[in-house]
Amino acid sequence: MPDTYRLVFAGGARNHPTCWLAVFLLLLLGTSTLAQPVTRVRPPLVQLSNGLKVLGYEDRSTSLVGVFLALKVSAQAEGEELRGARDMIQEAFRFRLEQELRGDPRYLDLTAALLVGRGLSLGTEWDYLSVLSLCPRSELRPLLQVMGKVIFREPLTPEALAAARRALGRQWLTYQSNPAEATFYLFRRALLGPDVGVQPVFADPQRLDSFSPAALEAFRAQYFVAANALLVLAGPDQPEQLVAEAVEAMVSAPRRPAPTGWPPHFSLQPGSVQIATSPFLRRGEAVAASLMVGFRLPPAGDEDYPAALVLFEMLTGKQGLLLSNEKLREALALPAGGCPPGVPSPLQVLGPLASAVPYLAVHVQTTPEQVGVVHAALRGAFGDLARAAGDPGAVQRAKRRALSAQALAGLDQSGRARRLGEWALFAPGWQNLESLPRRIQAVKTEDLARVIKRCLAREYVGLQMPE
């Protein structure tokens, strides 16, 4: 009998065969006595013979299956010569996936889903690429077969690459005219240093035109391999059945070695400010400035991660430290409690997202004259964290918000597939997700103080002023 796949858990369980047997038997019996995080059962993570890791998660709350495929290829892997190549390959995949899925009567339900505007979403994140899809259970195998063919087997066609260039040309215009995007890039450069992996996800059309098909194909052959991918299936069936679909559809993807160098590593940087100018911050007489201020946070597997989540929640929400700060509200002309529904706010809080280097950042749009005042007010709000860490009411509130954030990330099937995938990528070992709610609840004042000292001592700033 071929050794088609094996059960994999990163971390402690790997070295204890009896524990594996217990988990396997518990899985078959459909019960679990393991500690329960946002999910009630530890879903099995299986590795196929070609290296693809598959996680099957039973969820019968909807008739649809959430499909999350992640490819562990970061912006750092592109190097300077191929900056933007990941995004271009993703767009080529999008073109081919839609071409394959539309119009074929085998996929009529999924085709129908695409026609109703849902069902397929491709993302280029800093640290990985993702394909997120939803399909009726009956369409899962055809969908996975198409994904396996397009992503792992067939070469990039000139037609697909041409379509990708057109799509990215349009996106480039949108990116250029959105100052917040460019400010975010400046912040990221401050946070991570002058690393090749810090470049914007988008590349300008001229650069894209310079890529040779051979170079793109070589890049693709190195990184877009089954052994470099994770597939999560969350749907209305037993985990083994979901995994079996992946085996049927994906096991014929070629076996190629996984590249090294993931997750990307970024050295801790001294605090810094990156400044640029933008013509898009001037519209007639009106001028604006775009400021992003933030901090590096511990990674998802770090013992301080739960405390970092609590600190983030202490800043956010209508009663959080940002909107409670009178000086900040005054500087931004914000009413108490923030802008009413439907009114865009000049203040956005970002993080902590699933990534190799989580961060916490506040983006603000203000006038050039107010930049100094706003920055000082933000520093004041961050400074309030130390005081608030000793306030049991504030800490309790933040813990509850952190717990809800974990739960509400999975209110829909595709969100659940994504969330499980992100954890499998960035938090080594299932026990990290299992124990997270308990560790959030156990956070103490001294833990918060330690993270404040560890993370908030270095401030990273991106600032764009009008040209």
Add this chain to the structure above:
Amino acid sequence: MLPRVLASAVLLACLASPSPAATPGPVLDLARIQDQTLPNGLRVIVKSEPYWRAVVLGVVLRSGAKDDPEGKSGLAHLVEHLLFEPSQAGKSLSVEVENLGGFVNASTTADFTQLTLAVASQFAPDLLPRLAATVFGAKFTAEQVEAEKTIILREIEDREATPLGRLDNLVWALAFTRHPYRFPITGTPETVSRLTVEDVRQFYEQHYVPGNTALLAVGDLDPTSLFALSRQHFGSYAKKDRPPENLLAEPEQTEPRTQVVPLPVGNTLIRYAWHAPGIADRAAVCAMDLIYTALDRGETSLLNRALEQKGLALNSQAGFLTQKHPGLFLITAVVRPDKELPAREAILSVVRDLRERQFSDEELAYLKKLLYADYAFANQSYADQVGSLAFYEAIDTYKFACQYLATAGAVTAEQIQEVARKYLGEDRFTVVIFRPQTPPDEGREA
């Protein structure tokens, strides 16, 4: 590494099971839903989903804008806004939910009012007393009412400033002559300005009563516990039903109604409306949904083929919302001014075709697949599911949310044609047209 024999056993276990069924499963499975009615009349509906530790709670009242007293349109909507104001206990529901990291939404439609909130499941039991107090124990002051009216007047102004918002108000006002569906849900500046705290209190006391209310929950909670908590926190409110509905029936429309409005717009905006079936005729609303799907959904839709693909419209869409009472079926198009007449002819020709010919078996099967996909995707989150269950519970019974696809699946091509003939008649439409401003031409056309 797992021993080879176990790897093989796992492989066998997976492959031994039967291959997945070819037909899609139920979108909302009635077998997974439980309900109870408390002695005071409140209905509790629970879909327990233990897979992820989140819960969405909903409260739906079977009263909406249609229940606004004469001359007081916008009252139901104003009361819904006020529910977020500080209650007797001094902290509003929305602040409490926000402090728990959840979110709250509320909305008023013509037929019902709905509150939805989402939190981690461990916090849901703690919210029930607050939710009960918000729904049945709220108090209002004149100051709160005046402050909220200001916000609503701004909302009305914003809506009227958009062509589509203004168009929508005009179409319903023209299509209905007696039924309260003719009034905008938000009310008008005149009616809202006149509303008082006494109006608010009276509406609240009459309509926010257990007999007019359902509590819904989808997510990680145990139904038995929720029923017990509901009895504890909602059951203490006195049994009371809402006043009987006393709405003027809309007489049958027997001739076209047209209104042309010149506006400073670049293109012409056209909306046609026909009176449509209400939920009392379930087969007819399903047939109408299939008609809507044929006209609107997908690149091969009938409207797209007749209008966009022939260069007659920049954009077209159909619309149909199932309502408690007969509502409207809508077709909207944005066209260049010189294409107005041919576009209007094309729209009426598409509708005529629905009356004169039946869909083939293949066409009907495709429409039903599109409808299935649309419904499945519209119910993939816990919040969506609360929304669907609440929607049908408000106008009929939540069970129809589970039976909907089966009912639609049973509709025949003959039935669709019958519905088209009955409702989408040649001379039974209302049309409102926004034309780019030219020398004065305002007023009703014959």
